[in-house]
Amino acid sequence: MKYYIKKLKCLxxxxxxxxxxxxxxSKTELCVCEIVDSLQIPFYTISKHIKELKNAEILSETKEGxxxxxxxxDKKDDFLNKIIDLIKSIPDEFFSNDIKLLEKRLSIRNNGKCVVGMNENQNL
Amino acid sequence: MKYYIKKLKCLxxxxxxxxxxxxxxSKTELCVCEIVDSLQIPFYTISKHIKELKNAEILSETKEGxxxxxxxxDKKDDFLNKIIDLIKSIPDEFFSNDIKLLEKRLSIRNNGKCVVGMNENQNL
DNA sequence: ATTATATTTGCTTATATGTGCAAATGAGCG
DNA sequence: CGCTCATTTGCACATATAAGCAAATATAAT
Incomplete structure (x- = not known):
């Protein structure tokens, strides 16, 4: 039960x-700095939220340098898939700025990989 | 956006x-006292949680005496339907006691309507 | 090694939330 | 009307959570 409640609390x-x-x-994995630049929220805040999402087994991490x-x-988790579906159904318009900045950030990738850190306050 | 977040907070x-x-x-509407007896949680606690669920436009109320x-x-709300679906997908076994007590409580209905108040501490 | 960069973590503070109890409301009934 | 029962609400308290900042890791680059 805690397994489910923990996930729901994250929402x-x-x-x-x-x-x-x-x-x-993004349809792939995102680097922390890319998320920071997309949402324009301090890196430590993002980091802490990601920690909870990881702890709830919603997100998983990969290190790359x-x-x-x-x-x-793991996409085989039915409950998690329903959660993803639920979030997908919130209209993109509420996230239009995040998505716009995400796209700008993703365009600086090299070979599909993140190559620069945070730009945070510099206009992307 | 608040519309969505409010609903998600309720979860x-x-x-x-x-x-x-x-x-x-229950597949129908439930009386507060029936919920109290099913969950064995104080009526004021249930009442306050219901208030939030109502406030988030998840539940609606009908007075009957x-x-x-x-x-x-309204079942036409796609987001709400996904939420209901999500909750449905949490296995019943985690709620087996609630469901058992609910069934006992529903069996004292008369013509499908609630006719008695809370039994709270009396074993149903 | 030393420095720079990316991310996490500890500590503090402010705010939100859940619960308990007592009192208030509201609707039926004698 | 006055009483009872179902439900809501206000207030107090304890706990949980989010955010800010500074310091700690960790990895790469010079």
Whole structure:
């Protein structure tokens, strides 16, 4: 039961929903700095929310050199898939700025990989 | 956006999930006292959680004499339907006691309507 | 090695949330 | 009307959660 409640608790915060939405949008895994630049929220805040999402077994991490990448865990989990579906059904228009910045950030990737850190306050 | 977040916040509490689960299980509307007896949680706690669920436009209320009945709002809401679906996918075994007590409580209905108040501490 | 960059973590503070109890409301009934 | 029962609400308290900042890791680059 705690397994389910923990996941559901993760859905109760707007920042976490935004994180999940950009990961869905990216269709791959995202680097922390890419999420920071997309949402324009301090890196430590993003990091803490990601920690909870990882702890709830919603996201899983991959290390790639300096960078840490996050994506959804094992797609065979029916409950998690329903959660993803639920988030997908929130209209993109509520995330239009995040998505716009995400696209700009993704366009600086090299061979599909993140190559620069955070730009945070510099206009992308 | 707040519309969505408010609903999602409602999913973050185990008591609220249990309330929603028994309403789903009943396939109709439930009286507050029936929920109290099913979950064996104080009426004021149940009442406050229901208030939030109502506020998030997840549940709607019908008054019937002394009793107040709750059920899900308008079934045409896609997001709400996905939420219901999500809750349905949490295995019944986690709610087996609630469901057992619900069935006992529903069996004292008369013409499908609630006719008695709370039994709370008396073994059903 | 030393430095720079990416990310996490500990500590603090402010706010939100859940629960308990007592009192209030509201609707039927003698 | 006055009483009873179902439900809601206000207040107090304890706990949980989010955010900010500084310091700690970790890895890469020079």
């Amino acid at each position: 109760s915060d707007e920042t976490r929903i935004r994180i999940l939405k950009v990961i869905i949008q 300096k960078f840490v990448l996050y994506s959804f865990v | 973050s509490d185990e008591t609220r999930i249990r309330i929603l689960k028994v309403i789903i299980q 002394k009793f107040v009945l709750y059920s899900f709002v």
